Amino acid sequence: MKLTAIRLCNFRQFYGETPEVRLATDNDRNTTIVHGNNGAGKTTLLNAFTWVLYEKFTAAFAESQQLVNKRAIAEAEIGTAVDTWVEVAWEHDGKRYRAKRMCRAYKQQDTVNIVNNELLYLYIGDADGKWLHPQQPPDEIIGRILPASLHQYFFFDGERIEQIVRQDKRLEIAEATKILLGVEVLNRSIKHLGEAKKTLETELAQIGDTATKDLLRSQQQCQQEIDNIESRQAEIDREIANFHQIEREINNYLLELTAATAIxxxxxxxxxxxxxxxxxxxxxxxxxxxxxxxxxxxxxxxxxxxxxxxxxxxxxxxxxxxxxISREFIARLIQHQNCLCGAELHPDTPAYLQIQTWLSRAxxxxxxxxxxxxxxxxxxxxxxxxxxxxxxxxxxxxxxxxxxxxxxxxxxxxxxxxxxxxxxNIEISNLQKRLDDIEIKVRDLILTQGQNKQQIVHLEGQVQSLAKQITKQQANQDRQSLAQRRLQATRSAIEELIVMRDRQEQQFRIELERQVQRIFQTISVTPYLPKITEKYELILVENTRGVETIVAASTGENQILSLSFIGGIIDRVREWSEQKLLAVPQSNTFPIVMDSPFGSLDRISRRQIAQILPQLASQLVVLVTKTQWRDEVETEMQSKIGKQYVLTYYTSKLDSPEDYLEIDRQRYPLIQHSPNDFDYTEIVEIV
Structure with missing residues (x-):
């Protein structure tokens, strides 16, 4: 999974629709840095990813039910709706994905009603530019790429990362580790097969048919929906054609502008x-x-x-x-009573009987x-x-x-x-920005068309399914024999899976532990050693005269231990996946999105982590304050930066001091006074 972009609209501090934030995807410069002061929206940006993909939030994300931007609500008229959404784009296994989650708030006279039925849309495109709406539920597809139960190990708040190794979190981290290593897949398979044995024994008694009700009315409703969607499809075709015409005109005009002709x-x-x-x-x-x-x-x-x-x-x-030698050839010799050598073949003679025996052998x-x-x-x-x-x-x-x-x-x-x-040249710049806007609008329309096509297929399938239910009255036959064969196959499968699980579990746990130890010892100056128990619990031990004792680690040590664990997991899973050793879908590319990753660390640990972070994951997005970024962190990570952004926070407090970030002798505002009575944040790319 490689994240490529994120876009927000009226999401918490971000008013209106933000420009598309493109993330670094180059192998050598795989790091995106987002600078922002406290309260500017770094945690909001982190939670924008988790909200879209998993509908979950980090512990530091306060008032998670209030997602809609306050300024957008204040400026809306009474009785109208305000939409908020986030769109995340990524690549995985040669395909492109775009997920968009939306929710809506209705402004009333004295209250704001938040509609809880959030909508998630997912579109999948190949490198040839085609986008399709998948048949499977979006959350299932996302879960196969990076399971929801594991997301907190790839999208996390660095200041609270040490919590994953707390005593009360050990069971959770054990289950997550088993999922990533494919052990949990085998455990679930064994469990499901055990349940299947019971199901097969009672299957025959549960066979029955459901009656079809109101078929004609349901068909008419489905057909009406199909007609409405097809009408909208025609409108979209016309809109896309108009946008393409505008694109051609802008491109031709750019060719005529001397300053832009070569480009x-x-x-x-x-x-x-x-x-x-x-x-x-x-x-x-x-x-x-x-x-x-x-x-x-x-x-x-x-x-x-x-x-x-x-x-x-x-x-x-x-x-x-x-x-x-054929039978037909032997039969002709007997019929003519003449052997191939010239001897006569009379019935009951030794020569005749000898030839006759060849009839059965030829x-x-x-x-x-x-x-x-x-x-x-x-x-x-x-x-x-x-x-x-x-x-x-x-x-x-x-x-x-x-x-x-x-x-x-x-x-x-x-x-x-x-x-x-x-x-x-402002004219050239504005023309390109107009082309960017058209590209986004055309893409959104194409994605909507894909969704509409999928809805039509679904509705047509519903009509066919309803019609078939009328004729499906015959009962299943000969199920007892089939159930017995299935039971025997189930028993054999359970035995084989248990053997496979035990071997895989032992091998993967030991190799993972070695990698976690290597990373921890690279970062930490302490003599402590991470251990992964047979129950997949992550602990820190100290070896005193050959006796290992569990260490009561500090917050900083637990932060290093947590980062070492995440790095070890990613490294091992990437290698095992490339070798096709895992019983899970291939995943050799993992992103890490982290907010304030240098929490309670000293300068030496900060430098070591800043040096090793870009190596832990295939892609890194770091959200930092100016204080967290300075000195050793900036020095170590500079060569890995592919993209940089600044969160400019507009404050309504006129007595609040303004602040800025200086990069390459150019100033980028971090805090500015708001031109209105609202507080909001803008995203600015550092170029």
């Missing part, structure tokens, strides 16, 4: 190259699907071909398959011919499996290359667009 021409060339690679990507993906549907069976044939060859050899050894010509043809075909099939994998590897290499090229081209295009966006 605009370069961007169009890159866009054309990108389109070529997207076409190659689609063609390769189609070829892979075609290969799998037509040739994948060949990889399953080696055992069958060996059995066939063994059977043919046995038939020949028993004389039941004699190549070159092959039937048709069988022999068919067998020889099969032998030839089977020999050809033995090479088909290797050819299939070679073809798949070739197409997969094309996919990988195309995705890499598209990614690099998008980075170059983004740089050119940034140049236009920051051009000193």
């Amino acid at each position: 605009q021409q370069q961007r169009q060339e890159l866009e054309s190259t990108k389109a070529i690679h997207q076409t190659q990507l689609r063609q390769a993906q189609t070829a892979i699907k075609q290969l799998i549907s037509t040739q994948a069976y060949t990889v399953l044939l080696p055992n069958l071909t060996q059995e066939f060859q063994h059977l043919v050899a046995e038939l020949r050894d028993r004389g039941e398959l004699n190549q070159g 092959s039937i010509a048709v069988i022999e011919e068919t067998t020889m043809r099969l032998i030839t075909q089977v020999e050809d099939l033995q090479t088909k499996g290797d050819e299939f994998w070679q073809a798949i590897d070739l197409q997969q290499q094309i996919v990988t290359t195309a995705r890499s090229e598209i990614s690099q081209l998008e980075i170059q295009i983004d740089r050119l667009e940034t140049q236009l966006r920051q051009d000193t």
Whole structure:
């Protein structure tokens, strides 16, 4: 999972719609720094991620039920609604994802009513630019990428991180560790199989049919919804066409502006190259699907071909398959009473009887011919499996290359667009910003179309399902025999899974402990040693003359221990996932989003953590105050920064001193006086 962007609208301190905050995704510069004073919105930004993905908040997020921006509510008219939403974009396993969670507040005369039915939308896109609304529930898809029970280890408040190793949290951390290592998957499988045994025994008694009610009325309602959605789809098509026309006009105008001509021409060339690679990507993906549907069976044939060859050899050894001598040939010799050597074959003579015995040993010509043809075909099939994998590897290499090229081209295009966006010529800058706005609006419309298409498919499926229920009255047959076979298979599966779990648990726990110890000893100056017990409890011990005793660790030591554990988990899971050792979906890329990660630490520990943090995760987002960022932290992390932002807080307190952050001899305001009576925050990119 690699986070790419976040956008907020009327979410707590952030008034209106913020610009899209793009996060660092480069392998060498994988760190995004967000600067902000206390109260400016760092914790809000952290919780924006967790709210969208998991509908959860950190302990430091006060008044979590009050999400809608106060200024937006104050400026709204009585009886109207104020929407608040956050949109998070990320990449995972070659696909792009956009999740958007919304809620709404209604302003009444004396009160504000918050509607609790929050809506979560998820869209999935491939590198070719297509976006689709998935059939599965969004929270299930997100949970498969990074489970909700683990999110606090990747999105966390650094000042409270030591709480994950408290005594009352040990059971929680043990369960989370088992989930990440795939042990919990096996435990759940064993548990579910045990429950399945009981279910199979009572299954027959529970079989029954449900009556179909009000089918026609339900069909009419579904059809009406389909008609309404299709009407909206047509409107969206027209809106997208209008936006594309405006895009073309702006691009043509940029070409005419002397100051922007070179950049605009370069961007169009890159866009054309990108389109070529997207076409190659689609063609390769189609070829892979075609290969799998037509040739994948060949990889399953080696055992069958060996059995066939063994059977043919046995038939020949028993004389039941004699190549070159057929029954038809022997029958003709007996019929003409003349042997191939010229001797006469009279009935009841020794020569006649000898030839007659060959009738039972000779092959039937048709069988022999068919067998020889099969032998030839089977020999050809033995090479088909290797050819299939070679073809798949070739197409997969094309996919990988195309995705890499598209990614690099998008980075170059983004740089050119940034140049236009920051051009000193206000006209050029405004035109590019207008193109950015159009791109976002078109993307949102395309995503809405995908959602609408999925709704149509769902409604049409409902209509078909209702119609089929009328005719589905027949009872299931012969279930007892099937249940018995399932029971036996279940018992065998449970035994195998228990053996697999015990071996995996032992291996993974020991390797994880070693990695946690390595990271802890790199950061901490104490002689203490982290241990992971057989119950997956994380403890800190001290070895005194060969005797290990549990240490009553300080807050700072627990912070280091917690960071070491998270780093160890990420490192081990990444390696095991690449080696395909885990019984969980492949996840070799993890983000860390952390607020104030240097809490109660001394300067040496701050320096060590600042040095090791970018190495712990594939991607890092750090939310810091000016005090936390200065000196050793800035020095150690500077070379890893890919993106930087400042949270500018506008305060209504006129007597409050203004503050700023100086980077590369340029000042960025941290606190400014509000031009109105409201307190709010703006996000500014450092360029």
